[in-house]
Amino acid sequence: RILILDFGSQVTQLIARRVRESGVYCEIWPFASDEARIAAYRPRGIILSGSPASVHDPDAPHIPDIVFALNVPVLGICYGQQAMCQQLGGLVETHEHREFGRAFIEIAEDCALFRGAWSRGHREQVWMSHGDRVTKLPPGFRAVAWSEGAPNAIIADEGRRLYGVQFHPEVVHTPHGGALLRNFTHEVVGCAGTWTMAGFRDMEIERIRAQVGPGRVICGLSGGVDSSVAAKLIHEAIGDQLICIFVDPGILRAGEAEEVVRTFRGRFNIHLVHRDASDLFLGALAGITDPEVKRKTIGRLFVEVFEEEAAKLGGAQFLAQGTLYPDVIESVSFTGGPSVTIKSHHNVGGLPERMKMQLVEPLRELFKDEVRALGRELDIPESIVGRHPFPGPGLAIRIPGAVDREKLDLLRKVDAIYLEEIRNAGLYDAIWQAFAVLLPVRTVGVMGDGRTYDQACALRAVTSTDGMTADVFPFDFGFLNRVASRIVNEVRGINRVTYDITSKPPGTIEWE
Ligand code: XMP
Numbered sequence: 001r002i003l004i005l006d007f008g009s010q011v012t013q014l015i016a017r018r019v020r021e022s023g024v025y026c027e028i029w030p031f032a033s034d035e036a037r038i039a040a041y042r043p044r045g046i047i048l049s050g051s052p053a054s055v056h057d058p059d060a061p062h063i064p065d066i067v068f069a070l071n072v073p074v075l076g077i078c079y080g081q082q083a084m085c086q087q088l089g090g091l092v093e094t095h096e097h098r099e100f101g102r103a104f105i106e107i108a109e110d111c112a113l114f115r116g117a118w119s120r121g122h123r124e125q126v127w128m129s130h131g132d133r134v135t136k137l138p139p140g141f142r143a144v145a146w147s148e149g150a151p152n153a154i155i156a157d158e159g160r161r162l163y164g165v166q167f168h169p170e171v172v173h174t175p176h177g178g179a180l181l182r183n184f185t186h187e188v189v190g191c192a193g194t195w196t197m198a199g200f201r202d203m204e205i206e207r208i209r210a211q212v213g214p215g216r217v218i219c220g221l222s223g224g225v226d227s228s229v230a231a232k233l234i235h236e237a238i239g240d241q242l243i244c245i246f247v248d249p250g251i252l253r254a255g256e257a258e259e260v261v262r263t264f265r266g267r268f269n270i271h272l273v274h275r276d277a278s279d280l281f282l283g284a285l286a287g288i289t290d291p292e293v294k295r296k297t298i299g300r301l302f303v304e305v306f307e308e309e310a311a312k313l314g315g316a317q318f319l320a321q322g323t324l325y326p327d328v329i330e331s332v333s334f335t336g337g338p339s340v341t342i343k344s345h346h347n348v349g350g351l352p353e354r355m356k357m358q359l360v361e362p363l364r365e366l367f368k369d370e371v372r373a374l375g376r377e378l379d380i381p382e383s384i385v386g387r388h389p390f391p392g393p394g395l396a397i398r399i400p401g402a403v404d405r406e407k408l409d410l411l412r413k414v415d416a417i418y419l420e421e422i423r424n425a426g427l428y429d430a431i432w433q434a435f436a437v438l439l440p441v442r443t444v445g446v447m448g449d450g451r452t453y454d455q456a457c458a459l460r461a462v463t464s465t466d467g468m469t470a471d472v473f474p475f476d477f478g479f480l481n482r483v484a485s486r487i488v489n490e491v492r493g494i495n496r497v498t499y500d501i502t503s504k505p506p507g508t509i510e511w512e
Contacts, residue, residue, distance in 0.1 A: 002026035002185060003043035005033070007051035007061045007079050008332040014170040015047055015077065015181070016325075017367055022182040023193030027365075030332045035066040045073040045189035047181075048080025050168060054132050055079070055086045056094060061332075063087055073161040073188045075113075075181075081155065081164030082132050088162075091136035098131040099149035102173060111144040111156045112188050113163050117179050126153070126167035126174045133166060161188060197373045201233065204362050208237035212318055217360055218310050219320035220302075221246040221272070222392070223260045226322030226363060228384050229375040233362050234320055235270050236378065243271045243316070245309045247302055250278025251394035251403070253419075254412040263381060273313070277305045278405075285396060285403050291512035294403070298393045307355065319357040323364045324371060326466075388433045389467065397512040401440040411438040413491045414457050421483045422461070431473050434461035437500075437511045445495035447488075454495035459483065462509055470504040 002019055006012045006028050019026040026047075029038070046067050053060050063083050067074060076084040082092045107114070107122045118124060126147070134152040137143065141162070145154035150166040157163075163184065169177030185191045219231045221244045234242050244264060248257045257274075265272040284297050310316065363371055375385035395411055396403045415436040422428050437458040445452040459480075461473035484497035500507075 001043055002045045002047060002189065002191070003038065003041060004028045004047045004049060005031045005063070005067070006049050006329075006332045007031045007083070008053065009050035009079070011168060011170055012049040013326065013329070013367070015049060017369075018170050018178045018181045019047070019185055020195065020367070020370065021178060022185050023195050024185040024191040025195040028329050030330050031061050031063065033064070035064050038064060038066050039070065043070070043072060044191060045075070045185065046070070047184075048074065048076040048084065050078035050080060050129070053079065054094065055082050055092050056132070068162075073184070074163065075184050076164040077170070078130055078166060078168060081166055082134055084162065084164055085134045085138055085141075085155075088138035090134055090138035090141070092132050093135045094132050097149060099128045101128065102126075103128045103147050103149060103167065105145045105147040105153040105167065107145045109142065109144045111154070112158060113144070113154065113156060113183055114180060115183065115187060117176070117183060124176060126169070126177070127171050128167045130166060134164070163188070197370065197377045201236075201374060201377055204233060205237040208234055208360060208362055211360060212238055212241065215241065215318055216316040217242045217318040217320050218313065218316040219244045220306055221260060221264060223252060223256050223384070224322075224390055225368075225375060225385060225387055226324060226371060228264075228380055229371050229378065230320050230322040230362055231264065231270065232268060232378045232380055233374070234360065235268065240271055242320070243273065243313055245273045245275065245306055247305045247309070248274065248276050248278060249281040249298060249302065249394065250276075250405075251281065251298070251396045251408065253390070253395070254416040259383065263384065273309050275305060275309055277301070280305065282403070282405055287402050289401050291397055294396050294512070295393050298396060302392070303354070310355065317358060318360045319355060320360045320362070323361045325365055325367055328364050386429060388431070391510060397510050398435060399438045400511055407438055410455070410491065410493050411436060411457070414438070414487050414494060417486050417490060418459055418483055421479070421486065425479060427473075430463070431461050432464040432467070432470065433509060434459075434473070436460070443496045447495065452495045454493050456496035456498065457487065457494050458498045458500050458511070460500040460509070460511075462504070464504075464509070467509060470509050472501050472503055475499070
């Protein structure tokens with residue numbers, strides 16, 4: 001396994017994803033991790049990430065000495081390269097010519113890092129983003145590739161198996177960066193590349209059995225990818241010791257509650273408690289217009305109903321959660337300052353302490369796309385595994401203003417047509433999230449010979465990699481036209497359709 005030490009780069013997670021794509025397991029730890037802990041982890045190779053810091057900053061992050069004492073291959077990326085050089089006796093200078101964006105490197109000498117892929121004289125496109133650069137190599141190192149802005153674009157000390165690259169092989173703008181990282185893990189470190197989802201599943205099943213023993217596990221199912229995959233995996237491990245609780249809050253999309261029950265109870269034969277709590281939720285939501293109050297109300301009810309159902313079952317020692325790796329990584333941040341709460345995302349994080357249960361979190365080492373791959377390995381239908389993210393407060397935050405059953409039904413119809421057209425056009429997987437919003441305005445229209453005075457709706461579709469930023473999906477006009485005309489013709493009560501063209505920032509993905 002490979003250890004990635006994070007120095008605060010925005011793209012450290014991408015390094016981990018590239019390494020895992022090459023079939024090698026890796027973890028991301030903060031650079032300041034305890035040295036003894038690093039040694040005890042016994043990494044076969046170490047990758048040092050980039051950083052927004054400069055090695056000349058007074059409190060510049062330091063590479064732990066243990067990294068070089070372990071005698072394992074090390075690859076420094078950008079800041080990682082610079083810090084390595086400085087600590088091993090080289091020189092790093094701040095150049096007035098900062099280099100950002102696409103650049104070309106030229107291979108000057110052969111090196112294990114790219115053996116078999118690139119040879120002398122080869123030119124390769126890479127992505128640079130640096131102000132500092134290495135100007136004098138530490139003893140033992142040689143430059144094996146150069147670029148106009150970085151004379152030491154790739155450096156190597158093959159005796160000690162230390163390597164450094166000035167550019168970012170982990171980003172897509174370095175088209176063959178994945179191959180370089182693969183060469184590092186496979187050729188230099190000597191990993192076999194056998195870490196696959198099938199292997200992970202088998203290992204995790206053993207781990208769950210060992211943790212749970214004869215105990216009982218309860219798992220909240222939401223219909224989303226993470227809880228679905230967690231539940232199915234745990235079921236493969238311990239069968240009927242698992243009980244799933246599906247709280248239907250009445251604010252899901254058309255057909256979703258039915259699909260959860262059909263799939264998990266009908267097809268997978270999982271012991272599933274289905275609690276239709278729509279009356280309770282909609283009763284509590286009546287008249288509430290403030291988005292944050294909606295979120296808090298829904299979050300509180302989820303916990304209450306879940307606890308109630310768990311108590312009816314006589315309790316359990318374990319609670320399963322679909323926590324993913326990005327929630328677990330300890331982040332390194334140099335931005336400082338207080339962060340502002342834009343929206344309080346609903347989660348059930350308070351549950352385990354309240355219920356005094358131990359957590360079973362079989363996905364806590366996986367990235368989202370790996371969870372999807374695992375879901376496919378577990379034969380979970382594509383309609384669930386490939387599903388767009390859906391917020392906990394559901395359709396309630398897609399109806400600005402007060403929510404009631406009638407509005408929810410109206411929105412479900414609009415949303416279903418929109419998603420059906422997206423699927424038919426083969427666009428579903430190219431979009432991060434697509435949904436309709438029911439607007440709290442009535443507008444005048446004309447249908448046939450009559451005047452209408454009905455509600456308007458908005459359609460939204462965005463692309464994103466993590467939901468933190470998002471771009472508007474560029475539908476062609478014919479598509480939008482077709483969807484709008486179907487909605488107005490088929491959904492009584494809607495007479496106007498708009499398309500939201502706001503990116504994030506400045507907008508958020510949801511309207512509330
Ligand atoms: P925003 O609207 O903040 O959304 O740009 C970013 C991502 O988070 C989802 N989202 C939520 N998820 N509870 C959730 O579980 C929430 O309260 C919530 N609000 C937004 C949103 O759908 C998008 O994927």
